[in-house]
Amino acid sequence: MKSVGRFFPSSKTCSGCGEICHDLTLKMRSWQCQACGVMHDRDINAAKNILRYAETVLTTI
Secondary structure (H helix, E strand, C coil): CCCCCCCCCCCCECCCCCCECCCCCCCCCEEECCCCCCEEEHHHHHHHHHHHHHHHHHHCC
């Protein structure tokens, strides 16, 4: 069984364009992508990235 790694940057990766926000701290609950301008809620964005990862892994099995 495959899983998302502990250090997978699910919160820091823009679910719109894939850019990683290296400056995101745990206190920041929302952030705007500097590359594409999309505004993210940290938890919802992480969920989108984890879902995308799962769909990719499950379709390649």
